[in-house]
Amino acid sequence: MSIRLRLTLWYTGLLAMTLLIFGVSVFMFINWNTYNDLKVMIKKQSDQINVNMTYILNRGTLDLDLISKSKLVDKDIFVQLVNYHEKLILQPTDLLMAGAKISYPDVESKPEKGYYKRTIEVGKVKYDLLTYQRPVFSPITEGQIVGLLQVGVLTHNEDKYLSGLRNTLIIYSILVVFIAFTIGMLIARQALRPIGRVIDATQQIEKGSDLSMRIPSDGPKDEVGVLVDTLNSMLSRLQTAYNELDEAYKAQRRFVSDASHELRTPLTTIRGNIDLLEKMWSRAKESGQLQGKDGLMLTTDHWQMSSEAMSDIAAEARRMSTLVGDLLALARADAGYVMEKEQVQLLPLTEEVVRRAQLLPRDAEWKIGDLSRLVGVPVYGNYDYLQQLLFIFIENAFKYTPSGHVELSSVRTASYVGWRIQDTGIGMNPDEIPHIFDRFYRADESRGVTVGTGLGLSIAKWILDEHGGSVEVVTLENEGTTFTIWLPIDFSEGEDSSIIVETDPNVS
Template sequence: MTIRLRLTLLYSAILGFVLLVFGIALYFFLQFYIFNDLKKSLREQTDLIQKNVAYQIERSPNGWNLFFRLDDFDAVGSGIFMQITNFTSGYTTKSSNLWNVDLPFSTEDLQKKREGFYSSVSIHNSPFLIYSDPLILNGKLVGVLQAAYNVGVVNNFLSSLRWILVMLSVFVVLLAMFMGWFFSRRALKPIYALINATKNIKNSEDFSTKINYKGPPDEIGLLSETMNSMLQRIDSIYGELEQTSVTQRKFVADASHELRTPLTTISGNAEFLVKLMKSLHQKLYDLPEKQEIEISLEALNDITDESLRMGKLVNDLLSLARADGGFQINKEVYELQPIVETVIRKSEFMPKSVEWAVGNMESLFGVYILADRDYLQQLLFIFIENAFKFTYRGFVNMEFERIGNRIGLFIKDTGIGMDNDELNHIFDRFYRADSSRGKTPGTGLGLSIAKWILDEHEGVVEVTSSKGKGSIFKIWLPIYIETRI
């Protein structure tokens, strides 16, 4: 929910609540005022007539000859209906506007209350407000004096007032919502301008761009000024990081390039010396210098091994430097089966202590992918060599599966396996599981390079492993072309 909508709903809810309270207060005030005025009029009119009735009661102490008259009462002008009922004679006197209608009363209520009271009744489907005043003679109830109003008009007025208040409140709330929605857009226009400006900066990734705010120095102005300061700081930090990254990548690339030549020279000379020393070892087999030659030969072998390991490390660093530098692999369309067959054939010569088996390759028939042949072979060699290094008994298998527009290359082993904590870091640079450190040679860069190559080929890898039971690496590559014979 946007701020604009929240503000509109909030202000509309407040206005609606105020109108509700005001409408209820106004309605009940008018209802109380009107009915209180009617009751007051009924009582005042009753009190006037009560004087005449009291005079007659004084003249007829026994109450048998009481005769009440309403000839002087202005029924039409006052709008009040009057009725006097004599219980001793059973005679009823009415005002001229009452015609043949009788105002109802309850003798039980008159006996119980013994003073004037109000009641609301319906006479011929018309609502009446009646004030009944009992007539007492010598402590005995001898009659009742009643004054009434037809409150149908008042009730209709109050009913109409209710609907008017409800409809007016709804209209005012809807109007307020519309006006609030309209004016909140204008009020929030500078914020929308800030949002658009920040979106443009994000899309352009040019943090040197500033937000141009031309409004008053209010909260929005302060926000834009703060955002400009933040963008300036981000641009400064981003520039520093970019410069550091460029320098680091250049250093790694230059160092790798410079180290390759001397390492190649050392490796070549060491191999030459190894061959020469082996030749001398055969010629001088029976001479006393044989022991010294054997020691020299071992040292040269160590030099050769270390130079090869350093050369591999330098090549790995160079690959990672290319990846960090944004190097993109040039890909072409290749048939996958010949590439995999080459990898399988060369894998036979890798050092291993377990059985190496390859499953049915029927799934690879007619599958073409968009790839770089050399990098794809390096990717597979890394996973296969990893499986050989960490599998001391059992087997390493390579299987294949095609699902939809993807081809899967599965490398399974019965090696040392990994737990879940180790699986989360196997593609981190220089990471090696604790169980393999110091036991198995390596730099911890192979899987990082494999992940970069796989990302460049728009592939994914799924890893499942169990400690002490082995691992399964499922490499999925998108199929570019699929042909069937």
């Protein structure tokens, strides 16, 4: 059963119940009011007749007489006087209804006064008669009932009127319910039309893969309008999430390709050098270049080739260790690894990194700028990871600076301290800045200038986040890049936060 039909049935059922209650209430009120007027009238007539009634004792017998001049206001009034003593029924001549008589209770049953509904038959026609009866007591013997006065009125007009009213209420109620059902179906169809558009749109999205589709929203901002806006917002978020997953999937594929290449190269070198060593040892053994019992002695050329092979193996092993270390760092980040932190002095840490950075392979000149802003300034962090953070940015600058220089200097504000790594390398498009810290992202992938997996800056961003730091990037293609790294100063031992050291005006 559709929502439209259910809503219409609920609405129609509620309306039918309302009409039923209203109709019954109206009918009962009119019925009570109509019969109450009749009761008042016959009660009044009964009182009038009773006043003019006389008790006559004739020859020791009891007789009742009805004064013929009683004021009866309606020709449909029926009067009957029962004389229990004489077993007579007396009726006024002008009120006789073709000898019609109504039943009356026996004197032994001690009839009580009140209103009663009776049926009389005149000829072959039956009439409903509303009567009011009043016992007549003996003036001699207290409490003895000697007669019964009954005054009635025919109710066929009232019954006909009430019957017509009842039929009218029933017919019109059924008609109103039918009309309400029909109109309700039309209104529900119009009101739920946006729901139909929602269903059509979602079915198209389900059958296809176009998440850019949106549900038309041109109606009022009612509940359905809010639902449409909510669904459109949800579709936008789904589209964004789907695109992000798609980008992540592409990045993972790039990473698998790059990692495979990065791992295959050192493995090939290692295998090649191992094969070379095996051949050299085999040839030396076959040529008889063995001396003594202690082992195999090689010529000078063989020793030199063996040394170069060992050096290549060691270098490629270091490359593989670096890649595995990067992957392990990211795995720790994903697992919610919590660093052990303590107060760290930045100047000694930086000096150690500077010394070790001089040994990194590079083509650019390595310059050390002003580091005085780091003197006596502590931060709360992990010594090893902060070293790794600075190494990543320095090594990244060397990698993308084929000529020129890379310079390291210090920066500080009232609450933050850090480093600035400035190079004169290939730079990058400013539009790529929001993505350079994403995993597996490489800004120069289309140009193929350098090799790498795009994990270094992702690790650096994780270390920065763990230390509550931030990084600023200024870059321009073919003109170089400047990274400014900020770390919060640790004031736990009373470091003066009011000192503000002037920094480069080009960096905020």
